[in-house]
Amino acid sequence: MTAAALRALAPVLAGMPDPSGTAASDAVEHALARRFGTRHAVTVSSGTAALQTALAAAGIGDGDEVLVPAATVPMTVAAVVAIGARPVFVDTPPGRFGMDPGDLRAKAGPRTRAILPVHLFGRTDGLDALLELAEQLGVLVIEDACQAQGSRTRGRHAGTAGAIGCFSLKDGKILSCGEGGYLLTDDPDLAARAAAYRAHYLAPAPGIAPRSRLGHNFRLAQPLAALAHHNLVGFAAALDRRRQHHDRLLARLAATPGLAAIPPPPGTNGYSPLWRVTLRNPRGFAERLSRQGVHNSVGTFGLAAAPEQPWGTGLAPHRCPNAAALLDRLLAVVLSATHSDDDLDIIANTIDREARAWH
Template identity: 90%
Template sequence: MPDPSGTAASEALEHALARRFAARYAVSVSSGTAALQTALAAAGIGDGDEVLVPAVTVPMTVAAVVAVRARPVFVDAPPDGFGMDPDDLRAKAGPRTRAILPVHLFGRTDGLDDLLQLAEQLGVLVIEDACQAQGTRTRGRYAGTAGAIGCFSLKDGKILSCGEGGYLLTDDANLAARAAAYRTHYLAPAPGIAPGSRLGHNFRLAQPLAALAHHNLAGFTAGLARRRQQHDRLLDRIAATPGLDVIPPPPGANGYSPLWHVTLRNPRRFAERLARQGVHNSVGTFGLAAAPEQPWSAGLAPHRCPNAATVLDRLLAVVLSVTHTDDNLDTIANTIDREARAWR
């Protein structure tokens, strides 16, 4: 018989996700952005609170913080890499700081161990944006399970996808219950919150999408191996290309996107040139730049983050897809090599 609550597919997916990624609880939601907003709300973050966010991030992360009426505080990158610079983080933490929100762009968890230690010293939560880091492991733990709660996307292009959707992972029963209540207008009970006593959202994952995600989860191991193979193939094919210095992935990374420092003149224009030639990349195609430099951050009174600006202005991050065949990857490699040599 059909489940009268209409949530059988979501519940099956959640049990499978928790098992697969070694978490106690999973909560499915309608998107990765919804996962972030739900996590913040479940943690009680709201008016007047501050959340430390890396300057190397995407607008969706910031939008979730603003949606719960908290203030994002941008933390600069380290001088020689990604993540959040510990010294800048300490300087920007204050009495209103409630959480650190690392963003594992490109499947990397740079500096996560340091952030966990800093969060413990500051007495704040770590909420991980692991939307691009499905399958990445750091010291034996999956990305998204090291902090209090981890947030993921199921949008097309992710290693596990169903077209649109998201989920959260946590070991905290209270956070899981509050997240489940928030995603359905607080109609579900949660510790200390009476049903219907607060305003929430309709962030439920549609049941056909939940069923599709559950089906696709069975192929996740193979998909993860394929993404790493794609990543390594592209690096190998342009290893001798002038003007591109490989940024090697840390151990355990999922290979979400291969990265290079561009040493050619006008590297951002070079990335834009590649995008016009069909090589989709984060900087040239999507305009990725340090958050304080983005027009959408103007009303947030951000401090400049020069290290993040420098890293992203010199970055080539090629967007990979499950649909890319080896021939497609070789065409991408040939295009990058040709354009780099011509640019010089």
């Protein structure tokens, strides 16, 4: 932690314990709303908490269904299940990310309350089509933008196109404070209900009397809020550096056999460079890279289509073959703000060496 970050923490730490203190979280909420162009921001304790809080604020619960991409991480699904709703997995278009509009329309039903697109790797593929479908179906769009800080679609920040956007502040995100999350929305009622839910409904919200419902302690700790506020000042530089790292790895591996780069849509934040692996046993190759110190979503964290996961088999009545094929052949290298150019060269050399040996 830098000396400047420690100085930002000092006033908060000096005032502890202060059970009613919210100055740091209030300050970063105002700053987040200004930075990303929304009327309201609500901080919470994690990205998963942001998703659950958004669903609760939208009134989604028992018996409701939420359309979720099959190409997602378990945290998205966990939030839907925790609120009492049922996730309905939607396949990707062939060879692409996002949610297939035809499959989505076929799986929407009378219990569908929301579409929850996941901007995996910072990509907002197909978001405009989903917004149009949501309007036709009369349901909300709640964006999982936990990996998409700084991505844009047609000039708008990811997480600000739907009714509410959910973000993570965990280490590894472009804006982080160790652990935490936040929501962005233009709807004052959604913001008020989210703020009430994250603090056991101690605060009033439209149509909800204080302490009349059970909520959660999803508040962001004040020292972490102060650290997030400090790091937000350097967000533009951090975003630029992540994009440089992304492009550097793609360029270094342009001639590596068995790897076909998947270019990002315009405006993507460079969260993670992606390749389609054409080598035999691509999942085994990703696992081999992980053992060699190249952390990646498939080999290190076991990313697979949700219906194929042990936790997803009981939730999904049908497979999503396009998503399964896409993720089974994916190499998504995990980048970090701590990576130096030398680190990136080591990663590139390792991937190239292992691909040629595997090939």
